[in-house]
Amino acid sequence: MADRFTLHEDPRSGNCYKIRLTAALLGVPLDLRQYDIMQGQTRTAEFLGTVNANGRIPVLQIGEGATARFLPESNAACWYLAEGSPLIPADRFGRADMLRWMFFEQYNHEPNIATLRFWLRFVGEAKLTDAQRAQMMPKRIAGCDALKVMDEHLARQHWFVGAGATLADVALYAYTHKAEEGGFGLADYPAIGAWLQRVAALPGFVTMD
Amino acid sequence: MADRFTLHEDPRSGNCYKIRLTAALLGVPLDLRQYDIMQGQTRTAEFLGTVNANGRIPVLQIGEGATARFLPESNAACWYLAEGSPLIPADRFGRADMLRWMFFEQYNHEPNIATLRFWLRFVGEAKLTDAQRAQMMPKRIAGCDALKVMDEHLARQHWFVGAGATLADVALYAYTHKAEEGGFGLADYPAIGAWLQRVAALPGFVTMD
Numbered sequence: 491m492a493d494r495f496t497l498h499e500d501p502r503s504g505n506c507y508k509i510r511l512t513a514a515l516l517g518v519p520l521d522l523r524q525y526d527i528m529q530g531q532t533r534t535a536e537f538l539g540t541v542n543a544n545g546r547i548p549v550l551q552i553g554e555g556a557t558a559r560f561l562p563e564s565n566a567a568c569w570y571l572a573e574g575s576p577l578i579p580a581d582r583f584g585r586a587d588m589l590r591w592m593f594f595e596q597y598n599h600e601p602n603i604a605t606l607r608f609w610l611r612f613v614g615e616a617k618l619t620d621a622q623r624a625q626m627m628p629k630r631i632a633g634c635d636a637l638k639v640m641d642e643h644l645a646r647q648h649w650f651v652g653a654g655a656t657l658a659d660v661a662l663y664a665y666t667h668k669a670e671e672g673g674f675g676l677a678d679y680p681a682i683g684a685w686l687q688r689v690a691a692l693p694g695f696v697t698m699d
Numbered sequence: 700m701a702d703r704f705t706l707h708e709d710p711r712s713g714n715c716y717k718i719r720l721t722a723a724l725l726g727v728p729l730d731l732r733q734y735d736i737m738q739g740q741t742r743t744a745e746f747l748g749t750v751n752a753n754g755r756i757p758v759l760q761i762g763e764g765a766t767a768r769f770l771p772e773s774n775a776a777c778w779y780l781a782e783g784s785p786l787i788p789a790d791r792f793g794r795a796d797m798l799r800w801m802f803f804e805q806y807n808h809e810p811n812i813a814t815l816r817f818w819l820r821f822v823g824e825a826k827l828t829d830a831q832r833a834q835m836m837p838k839r840i841a842g843c844d845a846l847k848v849m850d851e852h853l854a855r856q857h858w859f860v861g862a863g864a865t866l867a868d869v870a871l872y873a874y875t876h877k878a879e880e881g882g883f884g885l886a887d888y889p890a891i892g893a894w895l896q897r898v899a900a901l902p903g904f905v906t907m908d
Contacts, residue, residue, distance in 0.1 A: 544807070544848050552792065561795055563802040570795035583761065586770055586779035589798075593772040597805045598753070624833035639753050 495571070496521040496551040498541050502612065503527070504604055504664035505564035506548040507698045511660050512568040514696040516575055528612065565592045568657045577657050588651045591658035594636070595665075602633035604665040607672030630673070637669070637679050644681035648688060655692055663689045668698070704780070705730040705760040707750050711821065712736070713813055713873035714773035715757040716907045720869050721777040723905040725784055737821065773873075774801045777866045786866050797860045800867035803845070804874075811842035813874040816881035839882070846878070846888050853890035857897060864901055872898045877907065 495513070497520045499506035513520045525531040525547060533545050542549045542562045550567035552559045561567050572578050579585050606629050609618055618626075640662065643650065650658035667686050669676060676683055689695070704722070706729050708715035722729045734740040734756060742754050751758045751771045759776035761768045770776050781787050788794050815838050818827055827835075849871065852859065859867035876895050878885060885892055898904070 543851060544803070559792060561792075561799055563799040563806075565802050566795045566799035569798050570791065573791055573794070582779065582782055583768060583770075585782070586775045589778050590770055590772040590775035593774050593802070593805055594753070596802055597772075597810070601806070601810065621833045621837050624830045628830050642752060 493553045494521065495519070496523055496554075497567075498523050498525065498532075498547050498549040498551060500525055500527045500532075500547055501699075503547065504607075504668060504698070505600070508564045508661055508664045509548055509550060509567045509571070511664070511696060511698075512571050512577065512657065515577065515655070515660070515692060515694045516571060517694060518571055565596060565657070565661055568592075568660060572657055576654060577660070579652050579656055584652050584656075588656045588658045591650045592661045594639075595658075595661045598632065598639070599636040599662065600665055602629040602636060603669050603672055603674060605629055605672075606633060606674070607665065607668055610673055611671045633669075633672070633674055637666070637674065637676075637682065640666070641679040641681045644685045648685070655689065659685075659689055664698070702762045703730065704728070705732055705763075706776075707732050707734065707741075707756050707758040707760060709734055709736045709741075709756055710908075712756065713816075713877060713907070714809070717773045717870055717873045718757055718759060718776045718780070720873070720905060720907075721780050721786065721866065724786060724864070724869070724901060724903045725780060726903060727780055774805060774866070774870055777801075777869060781866055785863060786869070788861050788865055793861050793865075797865045797867045800859045801870045803848075804867075804870045807841065807845040807848070808871065809874055811838040811845060812878050812881055812883060814838060814881075815842060815883070816874065816877055819882055820880045842878075842881070842883055846875070846883065846885075846891060849875070850888040850890045853894045857894070864898065868894075868898055873907070 495518065497506065497509055499522060501524060510520060527547065531537070532547050538545055541560055544562055546562060548564050548567060550561040550570060552561065561570055569578070579588055606626070609615070609622060649655055650662065663686065666682060704727065706715065706718055708731060710733060719729060736756065740746070741756050747754055750769055753771060755771060757773050757776060759770040759779060761770065770779055778787070788797055815835065818824070818831060858864055859871065872895065875891060
């Protein structure tokens, strides 16, 4: 019998959505267990001891009970689900190049674009700390740089790697399509706009909300 | 004939060292082309147009001349070099779990531990901007959190994933073993100390300097 998958998630998180979208594109069922990160529900002793010592979601749970295994980090969970499917390129360079865009997403994209969305949409600008406020402009600039790199790449090809959608597209779609909630104007990036439509037209696609 | 590998790098960068260490552990020769990031040598039109539009090193160049391919992102380059070797686990969960630690490294570890090392060792505290200064304490706390997660994990097992060294160990070794240059005291993390010695004893190991 195949393993049962449980996603420990907050539905507002784009990192969690990546995993839901990957599962939907693959036709793999996911049980959902929801937490409110604003209420500290991923910092309880039970969560830290069982699900993720790092206190973060998403975590993909594989199996149940005493033999359950837990996989934190959204992009690693997507990789686990997609192994052997067309969402991971079949050639060696393609696989590494896909990972390249997934590391770019976690390093250059998410800390800027997702963080500004979180601060502006969910925390509220009036409640930011001085240290957060000092980071707004550097994150704005770095987020625009990341979008520019994506737009220039997508002006030359329809998908990030090769001739079809891969996990690189899934990973970058999650926060890019919500970037305006973080104050980024997507009208400046026409190739990104066309790519967002291509992703949303994939068979099995599900929305974030 | 096998592809020739050229690493575009700054030797002070731990991200570049990861790739050199992976190649050394695998016995794969690497040609080195060095840049000084402090002098903007990765922001020239030639570099941006040919090697990496993101203006960052390391970049692994695979092949030469008109058919050369370029792979940015240190962990993706390590993956490319190590495919099919024992540095990547043979089982599906192990591979994803290794990637989990590599994404942790780029998201929770490097932006804190490597950035403080860069600021304190190479830029100099007196030359930091106000925005950087406001980030010092948040990065100090987040870096200590990352080291704590690593230390607790390594108190239970010798390597990050499975029974031997993988790319997760290589990726996390690079900036952890230089963390004291960023003001982090490693004496607080005894399991990390023992693991650093295990990594340094691996056959083929090379130092950063």
